[in-house]
Amino acid sequence: MKKLINREAGPVGRWALGLLPFVVLVVLYLVASDARLAVNPNDKLLPDMASFVDAIQRMAFEPSKRTGEYLLWQDTLASLGRLALGVVISAGIGLVVGIATGALPLFRAGISPLVTGLSLVPPLAVLPILFIVFGLGELAKVMLIIIGITPFLIRDLQQRAEEVPTEQIIKMQTLGANTWQIIARLIWPQVMPRLISAVRLSLGSAWLFLIAAEAIAATEGLGYRIFLVRRYLAMDVILPYVAWITFLAFAIDFALKRYSQWRYPWFHGTQ
């Protein structure tokens, strides 16, 4: 038999091995939930499958008794809207500032120290300031996302722009390009797929800041709902919400990856 280090799973084996931990987790949960419910049928900590189905039915497919809205969808829309707005604005700022500082040494000398300083400020510590300055409305929540991920995006894109080989920058000049043309035809297109990877990396933090902001001041949103029903120990709602948020995060990441592969074949071909 081959040494363990040389053994690889076949295509079926890989799927089976990948699924195994999930199955184990679900089974463990069901066993534990069963045990607790046998002792106390009113236990709220580990609800059984039927209560999940019931909660999902209630949140997603029946209008709320109080407002007449479908809560899950309303929350999802509100949260995704904030997330998208925050991430798109951050990506825009990151792209422009990152390219400017990465490509132009004079800009880098002027702006980089400031960005490095700003990136060290813990965004959640600034949250009270945001609420004071921007009020409790949408703006404060979007601003938290922007403040949280923009410094990272700027620094990452600056680095990616600096990584464009000097040979190519010289090459562009020998083809007659001016500074602006070098940015527009060489650096910007080469940085775009890297912007997508940076955004994918920053989405985790973006969700964190979104949920934190919603937990503190919001009237709708996925984060708001979780923290609201926490008061009633409503695990039957919280767990499906967490699963749903995880799925949304996965779907966005997957979509960005596929888009990048389709739009920038040269980037993924050389990796």
Next chain:
Amino acid sequence: MAAIEIKNLWKEYGQDVVLERLNASVEEGEFVTVVGASGCGKTTFLKMMLGTESPTRGELLLDGKPIPDEPDETRGIVFQRYSVLPHLTAVENVMLAGELESSPWLGRVFGAKRRALREQAEEMLASVGLDQALRKYPHELSGGMQQRLALAQALIKKPRILLLDEPFGALDPGIRRDMHELVLDLWREQDLTVFMITHDLAEGFFLGTRMWVFDKERLDPQTPGSYGARITYDLPVGNSDKGTLQSISQSVDSTARVLSA
């Protein structure tokens, strides 16, 4: 008047003298190969030709005027690697020079002008043997094809001087021979003035019209940086015998051993 004139050129980095007392002049249409051990200032010389480094002393003149101190369209270049832009297809890489020229802001052209540029680019690519690969990205091309593309991209701009920085150093011997023929053909057809850096002596011996050997005449093994390299041989290519090759080769090898020690 000579296209390139070098008058008592020195290049020093602090205490280290890289090149000293270089004097030469190159006529239009010459094909100069520059050989020498690594560390003997071949690349420094190329950088001064490009304008990314400037001479410490002396003059480097292009058509009687000092070479501009930044790269521009008078001097085309093909590097060993990274010469072509990975995010453009072959034909887009070759069209780029025309697009940059006629559209200072966008760097892109559309419509009839684009079609004209595309036709020119396709012709250029055909002349380097890439007519089958117009729509391929560089990463889909072999090393030799990438260098053909780099040549086409540089030549469509019709540079005054074409600089080649060990362009075939990373290629297999067979492909390298094909590339030699291609470069010679292009040079004859287009009346180019070429400087080619190589560390392959044999390459220097049969390509082009003139070979320069950069070597240190005076070499202090304890402080190799105290004397710079000079042009120790300036040979017309084609009528030099095997003995010369051997003696140059020995001298370059011994310098290389001292420098890399």
